[in-house]
Amino acid sequence: MNKNKISPEILNKVSILNEQFADFVLVSTKDFFHTKKFLERYNYKYKSYRFANCFGLHADFDDVCILSNLSFIDYIYSNPKVKIDQTQIDHMNLFRLTQDKFKGKNQTICFIDTGLYPHFDFIYPKSRIIKFIDLVNHHKSPYDDNGHGTFVAGIACGGGILNSANTGFSPEANIIAIKALSKEGSSNSNTILDAMQWVYENHKAYNISVVCMSFGAETIKDIDPLSSGAEALWHRGIVVVAAAGNSGPEENTIKSPGTNPNIITVGGFDEMNMKTADFSSRGPTKYGHKPDLIAPAVNIISCNNALPLYTTMSGTSVATPIIAGICSNIKSRWPDITNKEIKNFLLKHCKKITGDLDSEGAGYIDFN
Numbered sequence: 001m002n003k004n005k006i007s008p009e010i011l012n013k014v015s016i017l018n019e020q021f022a023d024f025v026l027v028s029t030k031d032f033f034h035t036k037k038f039l040e041r042y043n044y045k046y047k048s049y050r051f052a053n054c055f056g057l058h059a060d061f062d063d064v065c066i067l068s069n070l071s072f073i074d075y076i077y078s079n080p081k082v083k084i085d086q087t088q089i090d091h092m093n094l095f096r097l098t099q100d101k102f103k104g105k106n107q108t109i110c111f112i113d114t115g116l117y118p119h120f121d122f123i124y125p126k127s128r129i130i131k132f133i134d135l136v137n138h139h140k141s142p143y144d145d146n147g148h149g150t151f152v153a154g155i156a157c158g159g160g161i162l163n164s165a166n167t168g169f170s171p172e173a174n175i176i177a178i179k180a181l182s183k184e185g186s187s188n189s190n191t192i193l194d195a196m197q198w199v200y201e202n203h204k205a206y207n208i209s210v211v212c213m214s215f216g217a218e219t220i221k222d223i224d225p226l227s228s229g230a231e232a233l234w235h236r237g238i239v240v241v242a243a244a245g246n247s248g249p250e251e252n253t254i255k256s257p258g259t260n261p262n263i264i265t266v267g268g269f270d271e272m273n274m275k276t277a278d279f280s281s282r283g284p285t286k287y288g289h290k291p292d293l294i295a296p297a298v299n300i301i302s303c304n305n306a307l308p309l310y311t312t313m314s315g316t317s318v319a320t321p322i323i324a325g326i327c328s329n330i331k332s333r334w335p336d337i338t339n340k341e342i343k344n345f346l347l348k349h350c351k352k353i354t355g356d357l358d359s360e361g362a363g364y365i366d367f368n
Contacts, residue, residue: 001064001065001068001069002068002069003068005067005068005073005074005075005076006064006068006075006076007075007076007077007078007220007221008220009077009078009080009220010023010025010064010076010077010078013078014061014064021060021061021064022058022059022060023058023059023078023079024056024057024058024059024079024188024190025056025057025058025059025064025076025077025078025079026054026055026056026076026077026078026079026189026190026193026225027054027055027056027057027067027073027075027076027077028052028053028054028073028074028075028076028077028224028225028228029053029054029055029072029073029074030071030072030073030074031072032048032050032053034072035055035070035072035073036048036055038070038072039055039057044057044063045057045058047190047194049193049196049197049225049229050197051196051197051200051201051229051232051233052193052196052197052225052228052229052232053228054193054225054228056079056190056193059076064076075221077189077220077221077224077225078220079188079189079190080188080189080217080218080220080224080226080256081186081187081188081189081217081218082181082186082187082188082189082191082192082215082216082217082226083181083185083186083187083215083216083217084113084114084146084148084181084185084186084214084215084317102329102332102333103170103171103172103173103329103332104157104169104170104171104172104173104325104328104329104331104332105172105173105332106207106332106335107170107173107174107207107209107210107328107331107332108130108173108174108175108176108206108207108208108209108210109153109156109157109170109173109174109175109176109208109209109210109211109212109324109325109328110176110177110178110199110203110206110208110210110211110212111149111152111153111156111175111176111177111178111211111212111214111321112178112180112181112192112195112196112199112211112212112213112215113148113149113152113153113177113178113179113180113181113212113214113215114144114145114146114147114148114149114150114179114181114182114183114185115132115134115136115142115143115144115145115146115149115150115177115179116129116132116142116143116144116149116150116153116175116177116179117142117143117144117147117150117303117304117305117306118141118142118143119150119154119158119303119304119305119309120159120161120162120309121154121158121159121160121161121162121166121168121171121303122153122154122157122158122159122175122303124159124161128157128159128172128173128174128175129142129174129175129176129177130174130175130176130206131176131177131206132176132177132178132179133176133177133178133179133195133198134179135178135179135180135191135194135195136179136180136181136182136187136191137179142177143179144179144305145183145305146181146182146183146184146185146305147304147305147306147311148181148185148214148313148317149177149179149181150303150304150305151302151303151304151305151311151313151318152212152214152302152317152318152320152321153168153175153177153212153303153321154166154168154302154303154310155168155169155300155302155318155321155322155325156168156169156170156173156212156321156322156324156325156328157169157170157171157172157173157175157325157328158171158302158303159171162309162310163310165301166301166302166303166310168302168321168325169321169322169324169325169326169328169329170324170325170326170328170329170332173325173328173332174206174207176206176208178195178198178199180192180194180195181215187215189217189224189225189226192215192217192226192229193225193226193229196226196229196230196232196233197229199211199233199238200229200232200233200236203233203236203238208238209238209239209327209328209331210238210239210240210241210324210327210328210331211233211238211239211240211241211324212241212320212321212324213230213240213241213242213243213257213320214242214243214316214317214318214320214321215243215255215317216242216243216244216245216255216256216257216258216281217255217256218255218256219254219255219256219259219285223260224256226256226257227256227257227259227260229257230242230257230260230262230263231260231262231263234260234262234263234339235262237338237339238339239264239324239327239331239339239342239343240257240260240262240263240264240339241263241264241266241320241321241323241324241327242257242258242260242263242264242265242266242320243255243258243265243266243315243316243317243319243320244258244265244266244267244268244280244281244282244290244291244316245258245280245281245316246268246279246280246281246315246316246317247279247281248268248276248277248278248279248280248281248282248359249276249278249279249280249282249359250282251282251283251284251358252282252283252284252285253281253282254281254282254283254285254290254291255281258281258290258291259285259286259287259290260287261285261287261288261290264292264293264323264327264343264346265290265291265292265361266291266292266293266294266295266316266319266320266322266323267280267281267282267291267293267294267295267297267316267319267359267360267361268280268294268295268296268297268298268314268315268316268319269294269295269296269297269298269319269360269364270297270298271296271298272298274353275353275354276294276353276356276359276360277294277297277298277314277316279297279314279315279316280294280297280316280319280359281316282358282359283357283358283359284357284358289357289358289361290358290361291360291361292343292346292347292361292362293323293346293347293350293360293361293362293363293364293365294319294360294361294363294364295319295320295322295323295364295365296318296319296322296364297314297315297316297318297319298314299312299314300312300313300314300318302318322365323346323365326346326365327342327346330342330345330346346362346365347361347362349365349366349367350362350363350364350365350366351363351364351366
């Protein structure tokens with residue numbers, strides 16, 4: 001057994017359960033096809049995530065030991081829990097950072113979240129929900145049994161049909177909702193990888209220019225499967241926007257996949273007090289400063305999945321779709337712009353508060 005290749009979480013479970021250990025694990029590899037042949041040769045039942053260079057499979061302790069000794073295996077992870085990032089509920093309207101005449105036209109934003117309630121703001125005068133995928137309960141029609149996904153989508157691309165003050169940042173963008181998080185707002189990493197893989201394989205067919213990920217998981221290793229998956233999407237030309245997390249104000253608390261150096265990681269901005277929100281996760285990460293920037297995250301109003309049709313929420317989850325919506329608008333205005341150019345454009349239009357790169361990154365978006 002090579003303990004250096006096994007996550008501490010697995011080793012802790014083994015020490016408690018001893019030979020009774022049997023769990024779903026994620027295996028990252030240095031040689032995808034060599035690993036695939038090995039698993040098939042010894043009749044492992046596995047799920048492959050080629051885009052993230054890893055596999056998911058049920059394994060006992062003996063399996064983990066065998067895999068850890070193989071030269072082409074990089075690391076064996078537990079199946080990290082993923083959860084949405086939201087905090088207290090309150091009441092205050094959102095100050096709109098930008099009003100853009102392009103409004104996300106001809107763009108598609110994909111939300112990997114708790115689902116999507118068919119709110120008036122998404123379906124009137126015509127439905128902009130072009131695809132709904134349920135990886136949790138496998139329903140066919142759009143729904144949201146938590147409300148988080150509906151809220152997030154409303155910030156990015158709500159139409160403001162019932163109240164123009166609640167118009168999203170990209171109100172003409174098409175919407176794809178992948179339900180990968182449960183009613184409780186949690187999931188396993190392999191389900192998130194399933195969602196990422198669908199985007200990886202289908203982004204061209206649905207013209208997905210932006211993926212919004214308002215969730216996070218603890219990072220066990222410098223580059224974990226969620227981070228690798230997000231990076232794979234980024235290298236496909238997709239703008240990947242992820243929440244920093246709500247574990248502040250402590251340092252080194254950025255959640256995965258927001259730890260990835262390539263993607264756009266969004267922290268929370270407390271507009272009323274002109275500071276980084278106390279709950280917003282801080283860097284640094286192994287690969288440098290994070291978050292990349294901050295956006296309004298305290299007492300934001302958006303779409304609800306029940307009556308009343310609008311509600312209020314705080315957290316880096318609600319800052320993330322603000323940036324996702326703005327990215328969609330930028331892409332609508334300049335269709336040939338790359339995701340790297342969009343990221344640079346955003347960072348150049350930020351205003352610093354204190355200059356602390358590990359709490360605010362480049363600062364808050366300011367197009368004035």
